[in-house]
Amino acid sequence: MYIALDAMGGDYAPNSTVKGAIEFAKEYKIGVYLVGDEKVLKKLLRKYRGEGLPIEVINAEDVIEMDEPPSVAFRKKRKSSMHIAGRLVKEGKAQAFVSAGNTGAAMAVAKFIIGSSQGIERPGIAVAFPTKRNKPTVLIDVGANVDSRPRHLVYFAVMGHTYVKEILKSSKFPKVGILSVGEEEGKGNELVKDTYPLLKMTKLNFVGNAEGRDIFTGEFDVIVCDGFVGNVVLKASESLGMVILDMIKDEVKKSIITKIGAVLIYPAIKRFKKKADYAEYGGAPLLGINGTCIITHGRADAKAIKNALRVATEFVQTNFNEKLYDNIRELLPEELKEELV
16 A cells, blocks of 8 residues: 655645654555655655655655645646645555645645546545544534535535444444534524435434534534535634633643642643644545545644554545445435435
8 A cells, every 4th residue: 555645735844744654654564655856855754764664755846835726726736746646546556645735726636636436526524523422523524615515415424424434433323413503403504404304315314403512512423514614613623722722821820829730630631632633633534535535734743644644544444435335325315316416
């Protein structure tokens, strides 16, 4: 197995990507294609003692920058590290594509170079949120599609169901909900109201509307929404987590007593931070493409890159796309498939 890593993508690339690839290759003995500036990457491999590992450098003449308009950069920069990494997957030379770079461009590479899965019109980004029940809630879509239709949300639900069963290894039939402004049927915008009856027609364990608070309670295993709402939830949650930790640090510094108390509860705070740390989760999978694509945070450090490569490996090894095809056939009745066209 080889994973194609966009070695030039991300705020801390290429140092973070090279370090992460080395740590991953050492621990998992799985191959990595480092795609980017050949001279720079080979120099960093020597610097960080990566020789002798299953890491191969693939030269790319260009880079899609973080602040470039995704559609323009995708069309014009065909010799970029993202384009070439995507083509490695398309050609079967790599089994997965990982990037911490421009999210919109990475999604374009996944959809238009690697290609969508059979029968799926719109891929969706899934994120597993930590909950108080020590089992994550998968929210999908969190940014791949800002304008979604009811049929897209139905397929997102099947993708989320498959993610929970195959990657999170849930032994139970996942509980699926749709994000709305109230738990009662009939509440929500037109998209929610039109999607609700379609989800009821599936063989999914659809239990109705989910409210914002349900993302973190663990009441649902999968919550579907359009990418606009999902991305707002994701960014707000990331910001809130960092703000809470900063506020706690500020309060702790105010007296000797609180400083002593902080020492006593430090192990608990450390465990909480680990649960909330995106670097531990590696990255978010773009589901519904004809391959594996993991999009990780632009601020990804070596640890996050390593874990993104690990997550990509899990998707490949579990034959996720085959399981997704099976679930689409089994969970969506024929009459519903006709209605979704």
